[in-house]
Amino acid sequence: xxxxxxxxxxxxxxxxxxxxxxxxxxxxxxxxxxxxxxxxxxxxxxxxxxxxxxxxxxxxxxxxxxxxxxxxxxxxxxxxxxxxxxxxxxxxxxxxxxxxxxxxxxxxxxxxxxxxxxxxxxxxxxxxxxxxxxxxxxxxxxxxxxxxxxxxxxxxxxx
Amino acid sequence: xxxxxxxxxxxxxxxxxxxxxxxxxxxxxxxxxxxxxxxxxxxxxxxxxxxxxxxxxxxxxxxxxxxxxxxxxxxxxxxxxxxxxxxxxxxxxxxxxxxxxxxxxxxxxxxxxxxxxxxxxxxxxxxxxxxxxxxxxxxxxxxxxxxxxxxxxxxxxxxxxxxxxxxxxxxxxxxxxxxxxxxxxxxxxxxxxxxxxxxxxxxxxxxxxxxxxxxxxxxxxxxxxxxxxxxxxxxxxxxxxxxxxxxxxxxxxxxxxxxxxxxxxxxxxxxxxxxxxxxxxxxxxxxxxxx
Ligand SMILES: Cc1cc2nc3c(=O)[nH]c(=O)nc-3n(C[C@H](O)[C@H](O)[C@H](O)COP(=O)(O)OP(=O)(O)OC[C@H]3O[C@@H](n4cnc5c(N)ncnc54)[C@H](O)[C@@H]3O)c2cc1C
Ligand code: FES
Ligand code: FES
Numbered sequence: 001x002x003x004x005x006x007x008x009x010x011x012x013x014x015x016x017x018x019x020x021x022x023x024x025x026x027x028x029x030x031x032x033x034x035x036x037x038x039x040x041x042x043x044x045x046x047x048x049x050x051x052x053x054x055x056x057x058x059x060x061x062x063x064x065x066x067x068x069x070x071x072x073x074x075x076x077x078x079x080x081x082x083x084x085x086x087x088x089x090x091x092x093x094x095x096x097x098x099x100x101x102x103x104x105x106x107x108x109x110x111x112x113x114x115x116x117x118x119x120x121x122x123x124x125x126x127x128x129x130x131x132x133x134x135x136x137x138x139x140x141x142x143x144x145x146x147x148x149x150x151x152x153x154x155x156x157x158x159x
Numbered sequence: 160x161x162x163x164x165x166x167x168x169x170x171x172x173x174x175x176x177x178x179x180x181x182x183x184x185x186x187x188x189x190x191x192x193x194x195x196x197x198x199x200x201x202x203x204x205x206x207x208x209x210x211x212x213x214x215x216x217x218x219x220x221x222x223x224x225x226x227x228x229x230x231x232x233x234x235x236x237x238x239x240x241x242x243x244x245x246x247x248x249x250x251x252x253x254x255x256x257x258x259x260x261x262x263x264x265x266x267x268x269x270x271x272x273x274x275x276x277x278x279x280x281x282x283x284x285x286x287x288x289x290x291x292x293x294x295x296x297x298x299x300x301x302x303x304x305x306x307x308x309x310x311x312x313x314x315x316x317x318x319x320x321x322x323x324x325x326x327x328x329x330x331x332x333x334x335x336x337x338x339x340x341x342x343x344x345x346x347x348x349x350x351x352x353x354x355x356x357x358x359x360x361x362x363x364x365x366x367x368x369x370x371x372x373x374x375x376x377x378x379x380x381x382x383x384x385x386x387x388x389x390x391x392x393x394x395x396x397x398x399x400x401x402x403x404x405x406x407x408x409x410x411x412x413x414x415x416x417x418x419x420x421x422x423x424x425x426x427x428x429x430x431x432x433x434x435x436x437x438x439x440x441x442x443x444x445x446x447x448x449x450x
Contacts, residue, residue, distance in 0.1 A: 001168060017165070018165070018166055018167060018168035018211070019162060019163045019164070019165055019166060019201075021162070021198075040160065040161050040202070041161075041199060041202075042195060042199060042266060043350070045263075045265060048265055054239075054268045055264075055265045055268060056265060056268055056269055057265055057266065057269075060194060060195055060198050060199065060266075060269070061194065061198075061269070062168070062191075062194065062198070062211075064168045064170075064213070065191075065194070065213060065215060067170070068216075108265060126264065127264055129263045129264065129349040129350055130262070130263025130264055130265040130266060130349075130350050131263075131265075
């Protein structure tokens, strides 16, 4: 079937099998390998992308369901060499080791900060509770999201 | 890699259109709502529908509103919106209790109340919640609508009163005075299904229990309605001793099976404790409402 949707602000269209899962469309059809594919059972959160601004597990969404919707992947975070405050925060606070969970963590946290620019540690932990990290023990991820929240609000005040 | 078997996909643009598609395509067609129960089953080839009818565009089925003394919830209302609803939190707080612990926030962005009830998985929290709250559901087909009480909705494991060519459109909750409710769940880790969960709702009038609903998740092949405990409580003043007796009945009347989440005696024990807690919480809320 023919499908057209918006990925990272660009209109994309193509022919897909109705049974194709969004994660494979993003990785294989579009070649955007930043979105990771882990458990394949909607448990790990590695495949999280934003659909109309809300985080969803792309291993449990059909590409066909995205027609007419906006998808955002981790590749959209950096703009013209400028890192998203979350990416910078993950760097500053050492919030990754192997990096497998990172794209999903970043997109989940992006949606959190868009909705709640000043989350508590508990709110951050709740938001990422659908994402598994086998390396960091989460502490540094929470700290990185706080870092981003603080720097983002500082930047906004300057403007 | 888990991939569903091939199927044809169609997007409904109206409830009537979805029903017409179901009629036209027959038993090989399935509705897809949030897809967070159906797609995992299709990936495991536990379900292989030949046609999927996507109802995600039906914005007319996504609402929580007050009407004619009831709270009416559209079938496409997602977990996240049930969690955030102040109306539900005020009138039926067991919804918020449950929604904070159903799956994880990302799954809650997709899963719907209609999908949860129609999945009719005994481990679902919302089936127990709606049973305890004595909800009614609206089922629509080409011939029109019918309203079915939760006690008649789940006809067996993974089986509901929704017939061929029909879809669930709405959940209705009657608002009555002196209401209090609660949902208690124990899970192995954040985002997991319940080891056991108990939902309760009480309606207190003049210091006695006028009506009560109690239901259990994950401790039987279907959602368990604790009718024997409900009968015990009706007409009596709420008390911890009474709730302890209801807990004993819960342990007796559930029928859990042993699995990775625990052995049978542990689950029976848990069902009893959670029933007591849900009743105590409901009573505290009902009495503060009555005062
Ligand atoms: C990782 C994970 C953890 C989870 N943990 C929990 C948990 O702790 N507690 C819990 O309660 N749930 C849990 N769930 C299930 C989640 O709540 C699902 O979203 C829900 O069960 C199904 O809703 P859905 O909208 O995704 O339904 P779908 O998957 O789209 O549909 C489910 C079934 O209902 C039918 N259907 C859907 N809508 C209608 C309708 N309007 N009329 C007629 N038939 C319809 C479909 O044909 C299908 O047979 C979990 C899911 C996942 C993936
Ligand atoms: S790959 Fe989608 S949640 Fe794990
Ligand atoms: S950094 Fe390795 S899984 Fe999170």
